[in-house]
Amino acid sequence: MGTNIYLFYGDENLPEIKVTNMYTGKWQNVGNGTVDHPTGKNIWSSSELINNYRGLDDADTYVWQKNEAADVTVRYVDENGKAIAKSEVKSGNVGDRYTTEKKDITGYTFKEVQGSSNGEFTDKAQTVTYIYTKNDDNVKPSDPSQPAKPDTPDHSGDNNSNTSEQPGNNSTGNDVMTNVVEGVQSVLTKTAAEKVTLAGIVSVVLASLVGLIVWKKRK
Known part of the structure; x- marks a missing residue:
């Protein structure tokens, strides 16, 4: 334990401890502390230790007391x-x-x-x-891995305009189909000599439908 430990049996003289920046010049018993951090209450010079030491009552380990350091x-x-x-x-x-x-x-x-x-x-x-x-909390670095999303176009108004152009809702297409049906009916009511064959009727209907499709594309 170095030079700050001295074996003392109570019946001899102890050398005085030199006062330094580290040591107070006194002895201190360890008590409930440690050799490096003694907490004992017996703090004596060498001569005081010899005079005050009382057998078993003061039996303990004594070390040189350190100066309390600055904070x-x-x-x-x-x-x-x-x-x-x-x-x-x-x-x-x-x-x-x-x-x-x-x-x-x-x-x-x-x-x-x-x-x-x-x-x-x-x-x-x-x-x-x-x-x-x-930290500068106002600066938020951009993330190049997350590109900006393009604006989604609004097609909400397109449905109404397209609806009127669909074949099922086209008034002109309805008129053409009505004329085709009436033409077929008129053919069927004539005399047998004037009636066209079934193949002729089918041809008339198909021709009318083709005409309707061509008319739509041109429009």
Whole structure:
């Protein structure tokens, strides 16, 4: 565990701990903490530890107490330095490690970080700044894979105009067919000498129909 651990049996002198930027010059028992982060209440110099130590009551692991480090402040700002998320403050002892991380902030895109995103706590305050660029919500890029749909022509008015031209509804066509029927009937009422054969009647009807079709195409 390094030079900050000393085996003490309660019946000898302890060397004094030199005060540095990292250490306070005192001993501290681990308690419910760890060697790196002790939480014990016994905080003594070497001479105090020898005088105050009481057997089983104070039996524990003692380590050099670290100086409490200055805080590390983590800021989240836009390009103009305006805060866009709540800052964070990290605390620890001198020599402890700290880590920071960028956040996903709605409406902004991460640009860069200023300062050490990961490092060690020191006796001097540190600041880590995450800088973001504001998104332009008004610009919507076009998708070339989705071409614009052409306008659908309106044929709602075409049905009425076409209906009147259909053969089934054409008054002229009806007149022609009526004349054909009347002609056939007139032939059938004449004397036998004047009657045409059945083949002649069929020929008359077919000729009339062909004439109707030709008339329609010309129109």
